[in-house]
Amino acid sequence: MPDSGTVLVITGAFDPTADLVIEELNRRAVPVFRADTAWFPSRLAVAAGLDGAPVGWRGEFASECRSLDLAAVRSVYYRRPTPSEFPSELSPEARAVAAAEARRGFGGLLSALPARWLPPPGRAAEAESKPLQLRVAAECGLRVPRTLITNRPDAVRQFASRIGGPVVYKPFTPIRGTVGGESVAVYASVLRPEDIGHPSIAATAHLFQEWVPKAYEVRLTAVGGRLFAAGIHAESDAARTDWRSDYDSLRYRVCDVPAEVAAGVHRVLARLGLPYGAFDFVVTPSGNWVFLEVNPNGQYGFVEQATGLPITAAICDYLEEDER
Structure with missing residues (x-):
């Protein structure tokens, strides 16, 4: 099938959400090219040129099995790509340089495609x-909880006193890892009395909200x-x-x-x-x-x-x- 009007899906090897979209696009007979940024440069090659005419970058991505005409990309579904992989024999310094060049070169070429993105990676x-989201939501007329961002234990005590009710701690980003061989995650939690003003709050930024x-x-x-x-x-x-x-x-x-x-x-x-x-x-x-x-x-x-x-x-x- 020709690549005219191809949807480029950029995501990791295991992504059930992207699988749903690809399955539906296949059902609609819409051409799809799936790739991960981790494939570049060992499993995905790129060659693209700009000749000065107002037609954008011309060239292709090529994997072992398929190639993609960049001019045929109509949209990009940007899900959960993983970082580029480089040979283990590269020194740490060389790997850092290669990674930075891949982000700005390969990643920059992706972002320069004149295609519809969902979502645009920079905007996403x-x-x-979280601070930006909450401010924008309040400015746009949505109700938001009273919120404190701080690393001061005394500020948490004052916030809890002002709230006069339960206070919730939330991480800024998903926190997952392994402790003692078991998978663990940090979720929102209601502070216990002994947690309010705990000295460990001083170690980094924390987000606290009133319980709704x-x-x-x-x-x-x-x-x-x-x-x-x-x-x-x-x-x-x-x-x-x-x-x-x-x-x-x-x-x-x-x-x-x-x-x-x-x-x-x-x-x-x-x-x-x-x-x-x-x-x-x-x-x-x-x-x-x-x-x-x-x-x-x-x-x-x-x-x-x-x-x-x-x-x-x-x-x-x-x-x-x-x-x-």
């Missing part, structure tokens, strides 16, 4: 900032202006604090999005320059929607599987459109 990286009473939570997935919302109902104490800590206790129900919330979500996406966002909200017992965060490249497959919401189809609709 900026939008992952929950009737349930919502994962709202926005794709190219379309909104898909699923209520997440937790049935364990751990999941009521952070539903990601206990998926087995969750029930999902499709729900409607209040007009003012939908308008705020669209404004947030426009401000952040994102065509896609996985938003998390708390819905209080009184029905107020409170913004927690937005992931510019978040998982959605578990919601689609549980509810039947056509999120994969919406992503493929977006990737099929051609803005060149």
Whole structure:
């Protein structure tokens, strides 16, 4: 099949979310070229030229089995690529130089393609900032929890006193690792009295928020202006604090999005320059929607599987459109 109108999918070897999109694009007979930045330079070669005419870069990517005409790329699904790999015999200094050149050369060429991106990698990286998300969400009319970022134990004590109720700690980024041979993760947690003002807070930046009473939570997935919302109902104490800590206790129900919330979500996406966002909200017992965060490249497959919401189809609709 010719590569005219090819969707370039950039992701790691194991990515069930990208698999869903590729399967749907295949069903639609849309050409797909899947690659990982880790393949460059050992398993993926590039040759591209610019001759001064206003036609952009011309050339190809070539793997052992396939090649891709860069002029044929209509859109890029940028999921979870892994860093370039280099021969072990390279010295650490040479490997660092090669990695930097690969990011700016190979990665720069990717970003220069005149194609529709989901999401644009630069915008997505900026939008992952929790402080930026919270500020933009508040400016766009969404309710946000009272929040403190600090490394001062006394500031946490003052914040907790001002809140007058439970305080939640949240990591800025997902924290996962292995301790004693077992996989562990750090999730949002309600501070115990002895944790408030603990000296270890001084070691780095921490994010604290007021606890927002929950009737349930919502994962709202926005794709190219379309909104898909699923209520997440937790049935364990751990999941009521952070539903990601206990998926087995969750029930999902499709729900409607209040007009003012939908308008705020669209404004947030426009401000952040994102065509896609996985938003998390708390819905209080009184029905107020409170913004927690937005992931510019978040998982959605578990919601689609549980509810039947056509999120994969919406992503493929977006990737099929051609803005060149």
